[in-house]
Amino acid sequence: MKNIAHRSRFWSIAELSIYVIQLAFIVIQFVAHDLKINWLFYISKPAPTALLILLELLIWKKTYNLQGEIPKFTQVLLSIGIILSILGDICLIQNIGGITFGIGTFSFLIGLGCFIIAFYPTKRGYIKGIFIRTMIVMISCTIITFLIVYRGAKNSAIDIVGVFLYMTMQSILVSTFAAQPQTDQFTKLGLLGASLYCLSDILVIINHGLKIADQIEGRGDRTLIPLFYYAVMLTYYAAQFMIAYSVRRWENIDSKNNESFSIQSSNNYYQYQPGGQQQTLFYAE
Known part of the structure; x- marks a missing residue:
């Protein structure tokens, strides 16, 4: 019994340590971003997301007795989604000749698809009425977002298609979590995470679209959303964590x-x- 208690304590301490390291990396990347310390920024920006893989595949399983309970396809797709998000982060940081920006955006899109499929509620099924109603709300948000950025996107077919494609994937993600039977706090946490993920991307799309519009109209390059970078990254990190942490819905599944x-x-x-x-x-x- 003592050995079991010691192991449990060890994994709890390991979990807390990872959380502290994640928070430290978040603070470091904000400092590196503001001071333009590029090498430190490149390392620290994707690090909090990368640590989610360690939490999901090992530490949470040990700490919360999830061994063998999480469906394999959920583990695999969640891990792939996180890895693609990391790849997207790295590509967006570099943005070499516009090529890596496209690769990064595509990585995020595929990652969203992985999250959607990973948490498809195979055992209890969708509440279809809620899924449809949520999709209607999210499509309305997509239209509103597009109208806000229309001045900047109207001259680029790629931007128009990109906004609708990305927002459609986000709409499906949020609707997927909303349509699951909300029987525990972790499923609800996943829904909150999906919503924050969508909010983070909406902020990026709006800021990017308005900046392009300002450049077209000769107003120069400016950040139009106060504390834009902090708002985007904090909602993004929180979203990734909440989606990953929602695997605890399989805790004591029996x-x-x-x-x-x-x-x-x-x-x-x-x-x-x-x-x-x-x-x-x-x-x-």
Whole structure:
């Protein structure tokens, strides 16, 4: 028993240590960004995201007894999504001749796709009504975002397609998390993470579009959103962490599977029995 307690304490300390290191890297990259210490910035910017792989594949499993509980495809796709996000970060930092910017954007897009598929609720299914309603809201946000940046994007077909494609993927990501049965705090945390991810990208798109519009209209190059870089990076880091941390929904999954729970979907009221079987209790007119 003492050995088990010591191991548990070790992994808890390791988890806390990683959190401290992540926060340290975030602070360092802000300092490096402001002081233009490029080599330090290149190292520190992707580091907090990279450490999520260690947390997801090892430390959280040991700390929260997730061994064998997280679906393999979720682990693999989540890890790939994080790696692609890191690649996107690195490419956007370099931005060599505009080529790496395209590679970075594409990496983020594929990474979003990995997150969407990784957390597809295979056992309990979508609440389709919520998915559709959330998609309508998110599409409205996409249209509003495009209208804001229209002056800067109207002369570039690539920018127009890019905005709609990126926002569509973000819309699906948020809707995917929203449409999952919100039966525990970790699923809700994943939804918050997806929403922050979308917010971070909206800030980037709006700022980029307005800057291009200003350049076209001869107003020079300026940052139009106060503390823009800090807002984008803090929401981005928080989003990545929350999405990854939501794997804790599989903590003690065996005990959860022995409990039934109820959710309301559109006009149907469902009860989920042990084993994830769905039973329609009644249909509301």
